[in-house]
Amino acid sequence: MESIDVLMLCPMISYLEQELQSRYNVLKLWTAQEKSQFIKDHSATIRAIVGDGGHGADAEMIEALPRLEILSSNSVGVDKIDLEKCREKGIRVTYTPDVLTDEVADLAIGLILAVLRRLCESDRYVRSGKWKKGDFKLTTKFTGKTVGIIGLGRIGMAIAKRAEAFNCPICYYSRTEKPDTKYKYYPSVLELASNCQILVVACSLTAETRHIVNREVMNALGPKGVLINIGRGPHVDEPELVSALVEGRLGGAGLDVYEHEPEVPEELFGLENVVLLPHVGTATVETRKAMADLVVGNLEAHFSNKPLLTPLV
Amino acid sequence: MATKDNEVEDHRPLVLIHHLPSFKLPLQDRLITHFRLFDSLASPEASSVRALICVGPTPVTADTLDHLPSLRLVVGSSAGLDHVDLAECRRRGIAVTNSGDANSENVADYAVALLLDVLRRVSAADRFVRSGLWPQMGEYPLGCKLGGKRIGIVGLGSIGSEVAKRLVAFGCTVAYNSRNKKPSVLYPYYANVHDLAVNSDVLIVCCALTNETHHIINKDVLTALGREGFIINVGRGALVDEKELVQFLVQGEIGGAGLDVFENEPNVPKELFALDNVVLSPHLAISTPESFEALNEVIIANLKAFFLSKPLLSPFQQE
Numbered sequence: 001m002e003s004i005d006v007l008m009l010c011p012m013i014s015y016l017e018q019e020l021q022s023r024y025n026v027l028k029l030w031t032a033q034e035k036s037q038f039i040k041d042h043s044a045t046i047r048a049i050v051g052d053g054g055h056g057a058d059a060e061m062i063e064a065l066p067r068l069e070i071l072s073s074n075s076v077g078v079d080k081i082d083l084e085k086c087r088e089k090g091i092r093v094t095y096t097p098d099v100l101t102d103e104v105a106d107l108a109i110g111l112i113l114a115v116l117r118r119l120c121e122s123d124r125y126v127r128s129g130k131w132k133k134g135d136f137k138l139t140t141k142f143t144g145k146t147v148g149i150i151g152l153g154r155i156g157m158a159i160a161k162r163a164e165a166f167n168c169p170i171c172y173y174s175r176t177e178k179p180d181t182k183y184k185y186y187p188s189v190l191e192l193a194s195n196c197q198i199l200v201v202a203c204s205l206t207a208e209t210r211h212i213v214n215r216e217v218m219n220a221l222g223p224k225g226v227l228i229n230i231g232r233g234p235h236v237d238e239p240e241l242v243s244a245l246v247e248g249r250l251g252g253a254g255l256d257v258y259e260h261e262p263e264v265p266e267e268l269f270g271l272e273n274v275v276l277l278p279h280v281g282t283a284t285v286e287t288r289k290a291m292a293d294l295v296v297g298n299l300e301a302h303f304s305n306k307p308l309l310t311p312l313v
Numbered sequence: 314m315a316t317k318d319n320e321v322e323d324h325r326p327l328v329l330i331h332h333l334p335s336f337k338l339p340l341q342d343r344l345i346t347h348f349r350l351f352d353s354l355a356s357p358e359a360s361s362v363r364a365l366i367c368v369g370p371t372p373v374t375a376d377t378l379d380h381l382p383s384l385r386l387v388v389g390s391s392a393g394l395d396h397v398d399l400a401e402c403r404r405r406g407i408a409v410t411n412s413g414d415a416n417s418e419n420v421a422d423y424a425v426a427l428l429l430d431v432l433r434r435v436s437a438a439d440r441f442v443r444s445g446l447w448p449q450m451g452e453y454p455l456g457c458k459l460g461g462k463r464i465g466i467v468g469l470g471s472i473g474s475e476v477a478k479r480l481v482a483f484g485c486t487v488a489y490n491s492r493n494k495k496p497s498v499l500y501p502y503y504a505n506v507h508d509l510a511v512n513s514d515v516l517i518v519c520c521a522l523t524n525e526t527h528h529i530i531n532k533d534v535l536t537a538l539g540r541e542g543f544i545i546n547v548g549r550g551a552l553v554d555e556k557e558l559v560q561f562l563v564q565g566e567i568g569g570a571g572l573d574v575f576e577n578e579p580n581v582p583k584e585l586f587a588l589d590n591v592v593l594s595p596h597l598a599i600s601t602p603e604s605f606e607a608l609n610e611v612i613i614a615n616l617k618a619f620f621l622s623k624p625l626l627s628p629f630q631q632e
Contacts, residue, residue, distance in 0.1 A: 011451075013455075102458075102460045102483070102484060103458060103460070106429065106433065106458075106459050106460065106483060107429075107433055109425075109429065109483075110426070110429035110430065110433050110435050111435070113422065113423075113425065113426035113429060113430075114426065114429075114430060114435050114436070114439075117422070117423060117426050117597070117601075118597075119426055119427070119430050119435065119436055119592065119594065120435065120436045120439040120440075122593075122594045122595055122597055123430075123436040123592055123593050123594065124436075124440075125595060126581055126593040126594065126595050127586045127593060129583075129586075131578075131579040131581065131595045132335070132579055133333075133335050133336075133578065133579050134333070134335030134336045134337070134369070135579070135595065136595075136596075136597060136600050137597065137600060138600055138601060138602055138605075139597065139600055139601055140601055140602075141418070141419055141422065141601040141602075141603040141604065142422045142426075143418040143419070143421075143422055144418075161482055162482045162483055164482065165478055165479045165481070165482030165483075166418075166422065166479060167418075261447075262447040262448045262451075263448065264442055264447065266445075269442075269443045269445075275435065275439050276439050276442040276443060277435065277438045277439065277442065278438055278441060278442050278447045278452075278453045280433065280434070280438055280453060280456065283433075283452075283453065283455050283456055284432075284433070284455055284456050284457055284458040285455050285456075285457065285458075286457070286458040287458060288455060
């Protein structure tokens with residue numbers, strides 16, 4: 001049986017690497033001395049690419065692989081993939097929706113609570129050995145606060161459901177109003193930010209949504225408002241975010257993503273009203289395994305001419 | 314126009330603010346519109362005062378009560394009253410009130426916050442990013458999924474019920490132990506904490522501290538909870554055998570813990586400082602302005618009711 005060449009763009013959990021290696025001939029791009037040469041050397045045989053949220057295929061890479069049939073992304077975000085090019089060339093693209101929805105929504109709430117209730121700062125305080133009897137610090141209650149969600153897709157809805165259990169009124173912005181929800185719709189992110197206390201970015205990254213949270217929006221959210229980003233770094237104008245936080249125009253932020261990961265603006269390291277996570281939205285053993293199974297399952301379906309499990313293109 | 318200046322009679326009832334030196338009552342200035350306050354057992358007013366406000370964990374003992382022969386009411390400022398000698402109050406015909414539901418939502422929010430932090434390693438990962446290690450070390454170790462976890466609530470009172478309601482929305486299942494089964498509650502009931510632990514992935518401790526519940530989380534319960542189990546304590550430190558818990562955590566015999574309370578606050582076992590699967594908090598579960606406002610209202614309402622001989626708002630009931 002002919003061995004199929006699969007190009008892996010970056011290291012992933014060992015479970016996924018093993019599952020791929022047991023079925024295909026895996027070419028690890030990150031081990032190459034010179035990446036474009038590596039691709040040239042194998043361009044006649046690569047039939048599939050496995051990427052993730054941070055590593056996709058642009059037009060150049062797609063053009064360099066004439067035998068490419070499918071790109072299976074270990075993510076639900078596909079902003080790093082030139083989808084138009086794939087459509088043009090008839091290349092299938094699969095991703096991992098649904099299996100990670102709950103995980104990301106859980107983390108959004110975890111970030112809200114950590115920022116509002118100053119968990120990380122408190123934990124640092126105790127570990128410093130400085131806790132004195134009678135000391136207390138006022139933090140902010142979560143229950144009952146208005147939560148505004150940018151993007152009411154799968155993840156946005158899951159966040160809303162959880163926030164409702166804390167008696168939070170929910171409002172949202174979406175490209176179009178959703179007729180079958182009871183949540184309050186605002187036709188612009190600016191209006192949404194003016195009417196909520198906690199603003200959560202939960203939409204996909206496209207040309208239209210780049211910097212959807214800008215200086216104006218952050219000012220509208222205000223000195224008592226909190227921004228939570230579990231989408232993509234470029235959703236937020238990062239330099240503006242830093243100055244809004246440092247100057248106190250924005251009350252706080254919980255960030256899982258940044259414009260230039262893994263670089264994080266150092267000005268944020270000294271702030272107590274900020275929680276900084278290293279892009280761990282889906283980072284649990286259970287969910288990474290479920291995602292991996294989808295990545296492999298889609299490849300298997302494709303190469304045995306069965307319907308793809310979770311196609312995007 | 315000057316009139317014969319009669320002293321305005323002060324009709325405000327007298328109330329003792331009973332507090333340890335390092336503990337202040339938030340929003341105390343609001344009380345003086347309603348009550349005349351003093352704060353020392355040595356004051357001559359001690360012999361006539363009928364009500365006291367107990368600030369935080371300030372102990373109310375038989376000795377305290379001996380200084381207050383006219384006392385008829387102890388107004389607690391927390392949900393827990395383990396620092397008050399309840400038996401002695403009962404014996405002397407002194408009523409006791411606690412904070413009622415004023416803090417329940419905040420404590421429940423905090424329990425969920427601690428659980429999400431431990432499972433998803435929020436504080437540990439925040440430390441990792443702030444140390445500048447992310448660019449060097451790449452991926453951070455994976456955490457654990459909350460959805461689908463079996464939550465065991467120890468003490469399904471006001472706080473425990475609010476915790477349950479929140480966690481159900483995350484796709485968790487809930488079971489509980491309480492002194493008595495609650496007929497109107499649909500969650501499965503276990504008659505003892507050991508059995509609850511056997512059937513849970515997470516224990517959340519929300520019950521009152523009494524003689525019976527001291528060290529209710531012991532070696533046996535921790536063993537039953539197991540290597541993949543997690544424990545969150547927003548009750549009182551002494552509900553957990555702290556020495557045992559530290560051992561279990563250090564040896565990796567339990568998955569992790571989120572602790573807002575400790576047996577000997579503000580002392581926290583230093584062995585915990587090196588662990589990334591533990592979240593430590595300096596007893597802050599109620600500490601929001603909204604909580605203090607609500608608490609203030611409950612305190613004033615209880616005192617007013619007492620001085621008007623009306624039913625108290627939140628007399629302490631053992632669940």
